[in-house]
Amino acid sequence: MILAILQARMSSTRLPGKVLKPILGRPMLAWQIDRIRRSKAIDRLVVATSRDASDDAIEAFCARNGTLCYRGALHDVLARFHGAVEAFGPAEHVIRLTADCPLIDWTIIDAAVALQKREGSDLAGNGIHRTFPDGLDVEVVAVSALDRAHREATNPESREHVTQYIYRHPEKFRLAHLTQIPDLGALRWTVDTPADFEMVEKVFIGLAGLDNNFLQQDVLRFLDQHPEIAAINAPVS
Numbered sequence: 001m002i003l004a005i006l007q008a009r010m011s012s013t014r015l016p017g018k019v020l021k022p023i024l025g026r027p028m029l030a031w032q033i034d035r036i037r038r039s040k041a042i043d044r045l046v047v048a049t050s051r052d053a054s055d056d057a058i059e060a061f062c063a064r065n066g067t068l069c070y071r072g073a074l075h076d077v078l079a080r081f082h083g084a085v086e087a088f089g090p091a092e093h094v095i096r097l098t099a100d101c102p103l104i105d106w107t108i109i110d111a112a113v114a115l116q117k118r119e120g121s122d123l124a125g126n127g128i129h130r131t132f133p134d135g136l137d138v139e140v141v142a143v144s145a146l147d148r149a150h151r152e153a154t155n156p157e158s159r160e161h162v163t164q165y166i167y168r169h170p171e172k173f174r175l176a177h178l179t180q181i182p183d184l185g186a187l188r189w190t191v192d193t194p195a196d197f198e199m200v201e202k203v204f205i206g207l208a209g210l211d212n213n214f215l216q217q218d219v220l221r222f223l224d225q226h227p228e229i230a231a232i233n234a235p236v237s
Contacts, residue, residue: 002113002140003091004042005070005084006033007077007162008099010054014193019099020057021197023204028102028191029058031204033067034212038106041113042095048084050074076159082150085143094146096125096139096162100191102200105216109138112178116140121176123166131179135189135200136216138178139163145173188233189219195233202229 008019008029020027029047036045046068049055055071062069070087072080085091093116095109108126116124125139126132145166149158153165166173191197206222206229207214223230 001043001089001091002041002093002095003085003088004036004039004045004095004097004109005081006036006045006047006097006099007080008047008049008055008058009052009074010057011050011052011074012100012192015191015197017057018191018197020061023102023201024208027061028197028200029061029099030065031212032099032102032104033065035102035104035106036097036109038213039109040106041110044068044088044091046070046084046088047099048072048077048080050080075156078146078150078153078159078162078165081146081162085146089143091143094141094143096141098137101135101137101189102191103133103135103189103203103219104138105136107215108132108136108178112138112140115176115178116142119176120174122173123163124176124178125163126178128167128175129177129179130185131181131183133184133187133189133216135187135191137190141166148172184220186235187230188235193233199229199232202226202232 010017019029048070049058051071052074059069070084072083112124122142122145127137149165158165
């Protein structure tokens with residue numbers, strides 16, 4: 001089984017509560033879950049949040065929307081993922097997704113799964129050698145590799161960033177990198193700040209007629225037509 005785990009929390013330092021901020025009357029998290037569920041590779045999806053009281057709202061959202069939810073450590077996200085696999089597995093592979101990526105393209109999820117199967121890698125993703133916009137991040141991790149990382153990783157940073165131990169130890173794990181041409185890695189489609197949220201909200205509003213059924217290419221086309229929206233959160237050079 002392939003288990004998709006979407007990590008989410010309310011206690012973002014730069015934009016608290018961002019995952020449930022409304023876009024067109026729906027929480028941002030609801031838009032992202034709809035997009036993830038279009039994937040043909042995913043067998044089961046679970047939202048992994050923390051046991052902190054601030055994340056009660058995420059558990060309540062999941063209950064209202066028929067979405068599986070697992071609650072674990074706030075900062076030890078690696079342990080949270082391991083616990084989610086134990087609770088909702090057994091699984092052979094985990095797809096790691098983050099709730100600050102509401103524009104996630106499900107065809108990229110499926111491409112990462114296909115790459116992992118083709119290469120037989122412990123981890124396949126597009127975040128290390130970045131050629132996709134920041135905000136279309138996906139990692140496919142063998143549960144055996146996740147288990148090993150959970151056993152061996154002791155650094156707090158590696159516990160917080162789920163796959164860091166894996167990609168920092170290529171002598172232990174086999175990695176595969178999903179890339180594309182042209183290189184769009186400089187684009188910022190993630191949501192960490194109020195400006196990020198404003199840009200993404202305007203994309204959803206602008207593409208509302210597609211009923212959330214739009215891909216990376218549609219967003220690129222829209223932003224090309226509306227450079228003033230792309231500029232809202234563009235990095236300052």
